Amino acid sequence: MQLPDYAALFSALFAMTTPTHAAPPRHWTVIVGGATADTSIYANAFFPQAIDIGVGDTVTWTFEGFHNVAFLGGGAAPPFAVPEGDKMYWNPLIFFPAEPGRYSYICGIHSGMRGTVIVKDKAKGTPAAALKRGRAEQAATLAAGRARFANLHVERHGTAFVVPLVGNSRQRYSVLRFTREPLVVPRGATVTWAMRDTFEIHTVTFTNGEKPAQFVVPEPQSSGPPKLLLNPKAIVPTTTTQYDGTGYVNSGMLFPPGNPGKLPSSFRLTLTTPGRFEYWCLIHADVGQRGIIVVR
Numbered sequence: 001m002q003l004p005d006y007a008a009l010f011s012a013l014f015a016m017t018t019p020t021h022a023a024p025p026r027h028w029t030v031i032v033g034g035a036t037a038d039t040s041i042y043a044n045a046f047f048p049q050a051i052d053i054g055v056g057d058t059v060t061w062t063f064e065g066f067h068n069v070a071f072l073g074g075g076a077a078p079p080f081a082v083p084e085g086d087k088m089y090w091n092p093l094i095f096f097p098a099e100p101g102r103y104s105y106i107c108g109i110h111s112g113m114r115g116t117v118i119v120k121d122k123a124k125g126t127p128a129a130a131l132k133r134g135r136a137e138q139a140a141t142l143a144a145g146r147a148r149f150a151n152l153h154v155e156r157h158g159t160a161f162v163v164p165l166v167g168n169s170r171q172r173y174s175v176l177r178f179t180r181e182p183l184v185v186p187r188g189a190t191v192t193w194a195m196r197d198t199f200e201i202h203t204v205t206f207t208n209g210e211k212p213a214q215f216v217v218p219e220p221q222s223s224g225p226p227k228l229l230l231n232p233k234a235i236v237p238t239t240t241t242q243y244d245g246t247g248y249v250n251s252g253m254l255f256p257p258g259n260p261g262k263l264p265s266s267f268r269l270t271l272t273t274p275g276r277f278e279y280w281c282l283i284h285a286d287v288g289q290r291g292i293i294v295v296r
């Protein structure tokens with residue numbers, strides 16, 4: 001999913017809401033997200049996580065790669081994330097009070113993804129040094145994710161298999177893959193996909209050879225950016241517990257374990273028929289989150 005560039009909008013708003021100042025305003029950059037070249041690892045973070053700026057300076061958030069961030073226009077004094085129904089959307093209309101202080105912001109989609117802007121009378125560092133620090137933090141995050149993926153194993157207890165969906169909120173990455181290799185199980189085996197990631201949401205969806213359904217559907221608005229709607233085909237779970245290799249089977253959205261809403265964080269299927277079956281995460285199908293199960 002390609003997102004429009006809102007950098008200019010951010011900058012314009014900052015410029016509008018910051019007073020004229022004796023010292024020339026400086027321009028800072030915060031990187032949002034990032035991914036490995038093969039898109040298997042995503043950084044769910046702001047880099048640098050904390051940035052010091054001076055009163056009157058501007059900040060641009062630069063979005064890298066695919067990101068599940070929805071934008072909504074409008075609103076008088078919007079918070080960083082806008083609730084709508086039971087979902088949260090990122091709101092680009094961010095007004096920093098133009099006075100010293102510590103301002104936290106979050107990504108409304110990825111719980112736990114947060115950053116801080118510290119506004120001082122005069123910032124100590126330089127924008128170049130802050131960006132370099134951001135890049136270094138991002139590289140460390142992606143390296144940690146890559147190492148985790150390299151060490152990803154399906155758990156097996158007899159004929160029960162567990163595919164962990166992993167991420168790390170401290171190191172701020174998510175692995176957007178199910179397994180490294182096709183998972184081979186005996187006929188009659190039960191496979192559980194278990195969320196172990198406190199950031200992300202995924203689906204487990206067998207499409208029976210069909211192209212995976214789009215998770216978000218842009219809906220044009222009379223003004224401003226399109227509203228992004230969640231596709232019912234992706235979010236409504238099917239009731240299947242046994243899979244014979246035919247039909248459409250969907251877990252619906254799987255959420256971080258122990259989430260406050262007690263929303264589902266695992267999905268289980270018994271595989272009754274030999275064959276090779278493809279499944280997808282509909283949320284991350286664009287970036288190749290596809291799994292293969294071979295039933296023997």
Ligand SMILES: [Cu+2]
Binds near residue numbers: 176281283289
């Ligand atoms: Cu996913």
